[in-house]
Amino acid sequence: MVFYLIGLGLGSPEDVTVKGLQVIKSAAEVYLEAYTSILTCGKESLENFYGRSVVVADRDVVEQESDKLFQRARDEDVAFLVVGDPFGATTHSDLVLRAIEQNIPYKVIHNASIMNAVGCCGLQLYHFGETVSIVFWTDSWQPDSFCEKIDANRERGLHTLCLLDIKVKEQSIENLMKGRKVYEPPRYMTANEACTQLLSVIDSRDKEEKQSGFGKDTLCISLSRVGCDDQKIVAAPLKDMPDYELGPPLHSLIITGKLHPIEEEFLNQFKKP
Amino acid sequence: MVFYLIGLGLGSPEDVTVKGLQVIKSAAEVYLEAYTSILTCGKESLENFYGRSVVVADRDVVEQESDKLFQRARDEDVAFLVVGDPFGATTHSDLVLRAIEQNIPYKVIHNASIMNAVGCCGLQLYHFGETVSIVFWTDSWQPDSFCEKIDANRERGLHTLCLLDIKVKEQSIENLMKGRKVYEPPRYMTANEACTQLLSVIDSRDKEEKQSGFGKDTLCISLSRVGCDDQKIVAAPLKDMPDYELGPPLHSLIITGKLHPIEEEFLNQFKKP
Numbered sequence: 048m049v050f051y052l053i054g055l056g057l058g059s060p061e062d063v064t065v066k067g068l069q070v071i072k073s074a075a076e077v078y079l080e081a082y083t084s085i086l087t088c089g090k091e092s093l094e095n096f097y098g099r100s101v102v103v104a105d106r107d108v109v110e111q112e113s114d115k116l117f118q119r120a121r122d123e124d125v126a127f128l129v130v131g132d133p134f135g136a137t138t139h140s141d142l143v144l145r146a147i148e149q150n151i152p153y154k155v156i157h158n159a160s161i162m163n164a165v166g167c168c169g170l171q172l173y174h175f176g177e178t179v180s181i182v183f184w185t186d187s188w189q190p191d192s193f194c195e196k197i198d199a200n201r202e203r204g205l206h207t208l209c210l211l212d213i214k215v216k217e218q219s220i221e222n223l224m225k226g227r228k229v230y231e232p233p234r235y236m237t238a239n240e241a242c243t244q245l246l247s248v249i250d251s252r253d254k255e256e257k258q259s260g261f262g263k264d265t266l267c268i269s270l271s272r273v274g275c276d277d278q279k280i281v282a283a284p285l286k287d288m289p290d291y292e293l294g295p296p297l298h299s300l301i302i303t304g305k306l307h308p309i310e311e312e313f314l315n316q317f318k319k320p
Numbered sequence: 321m322v323f324y325l326i327g328l329g330l331g332s333p334e335d336v337t338v339k340g341l342q343v344i345k346s347a348a349e350v351y352l353e354a355y356t357s358i359l360t361c362g363k364e365s366l367e368n369f370y371g372r373s374v375v376v377a378d379r380d381v382v383e384q385e386s387d388k389l390f391q392r393a394r395d396e397d398v399a400f401l402v403v404g405d406p407f408g409a410t411t412h413s414d415l416v417l418r419a420i421e422q423n424i425p426y427k428v429i430h431n432a433s434i435m436n437a438v439g440c441c442g443l444q445l446y447h448f449g450e451t452v453s454i455v456f457w458t459d460s461w462q463p464d465s466f467c468e469k470i471d472a473n474r475e476r477g478l479h480t481l482c483l484l485d486i487k488v489k490e491q492s493i494e495n496l497m498k499g500r501k502v503y504e505p506p507r508y509m510t511a512n513e514a515c516t517q518l519l520s521v522i523d524s525r526d527k528e529e530k531q532s533g534f535g536k537d538t539l540c541i542s543l544s545r546v547g548c549d550d551q552k553i554v555a556a557p558l559k560d561m562p563d564y565e566l567g568p569p570l571h572s573l574i575i576t577g578k579l580h581p582i583e584e585e586f587l588n589q590f591k592k593p
Contacts, residue, residue, distance in 0.1 A: 062337050064329060065337070134437075140444075157436070158329075159436070160436045172451065199476060310413075313413050316420060
């Protein structure tokens with residue numbers, strides 16, 4: 048039969064497509080991917096909405112049980128649900144490659160993802176350059192290579208979507224060393240934290256870099272819970288951004304490039320007085 | 321009440337989200353945007369699926385009747401349907417700006433668009449640079465500025481999504497001059513046509529440009545009807561692309577940058593023997 052990858056969209060259970068819901072209702076088994084993203088609405092509300100049970104598939108499950116999953120897909124339809132669109136993260140190409148190896152036909156049911164829904168702030172998607180990821184800094188690891196990419200986009204007048212770090216099923220060093228499968232609560236970077244890291248990169252730049260790259264006055268846009276009823280968008284200079292509270296996750300951040308007049312006008316609704 | 325912008329996704333009527341469908345069923349009036357994209361499934365199949373009538377809104381309707389539309393949205397919910405996601409084309413920000421001016425609250429119901437669904441070919445979305453548009457050349461107008469953008473993306477190892485021209489409600493010069501509102505049938509550029517234009521740009525480049533830019537052997541990916549049951553994807557060097565038949569519209573094209581091993585492996589399924 049068919050291995051279905053189904054995008055759930057961004058917010059509530061009702062964001063699934065009608066086509067996706069039809070497959071979910073009739074599939075022999077439904078897995079919910081839970082290692083590259085966070086479902087804002089919770090598994091139970093999905094199960095209530097679908098009227099059926101859903102198996103949460105974290106990285107271990109997918110890696111250890113994918114044979115079982117594909118075995119099942121030989122004779123019956125199996126659905127694999129992904130928050131957003133199924134082709135946002137490498138791991139899903141990986142899963143499709145394994146399906147192909149085993150001669151299991153696959154189908155994709157697309158949905159919105161942050162990669163296109165970010166257009167809701169009024170910036171044109173074709174004025175965006177390369178998307179970057181901003182990861183949590185630690186005392187010993189403070190990567191800032193994404194800043195070059197932001198600068199390279201800005202040199203060409205392009206906006207940059209920054210995806211912010213999500214840590215799911217992390218183990219403390221102590222638990223890891225003792226081999227205890229005890230996990231820390233999930234963490235997600237806020238737009239405020241991302242901006243604080245960006246400001247500290249600016250501080251450490253030398254004079255020449257300061258002139259050519261993005262700066263404290265560069266207009267940024269913070270977005271939270273895009274596609275949900277309580278979505279928030281704030282447009283402000285980078286230096287002011289750490290002051291704005293955007294509430295619960297997920298957050299994203301845009302560093303603007305050159306603004307088109309209509310983009311500029313659209314952003315006015317998101318500026319604070 | 322609320323002015324809803326609702327994304328229809330990519331292919332069939334069932335690609336609407338459950339949330340979108342709920343609004344469509346209960347709204348006082350439903351408009352279907354028909355000037356920046358082509359609905360592959362036809363208006364009638366939408367009306368059958370929704371169980372209600374839909375007003376086709378071409379550019380004239382939206383420009384001349386937007387006051388009427390917003391007047392209505394003052395007291396009742398009005399839905400404005402857009403193929404793909406509502407924030408793919410400038411014109412929709414424009415419409416939202418007019419709603420804001422008139423103090424009409426608006427809400428967006430997102431869906432997949434080619435901008436994110438293109439990930440189905442296995443190329444990672446965050447390895448894409450700026451998206452370009454390729455327009456139909458005429459005898460007197462053969463713009464090729466998009467080629468610089470493709471080269472700039474490739475310099476940084478990035479892929480380029482090329483959106484291909486759509487001509488809807490065009491008038492012949494004769495009809496235009498005589499003021500006759502007679503329209504030509506819609507036209508859409510095929511991936512083959514786009515590749516033929518790209519090859520002719522390569523031919524006209526000087527030696528230095530030929531070395532630095534994309535070339536006849538650059539791996540390209542043609543996609544047609546992404547998200548539909550009869551979706552087709554072909555991966556081949558640019559020079560071979562005009563030979564492949566991808567069937568009915570819409571088509572898109574990707575010029576690859578640097579390939580990650582998993583991207584390369586994924587693309588194998590789309591290469592012709």
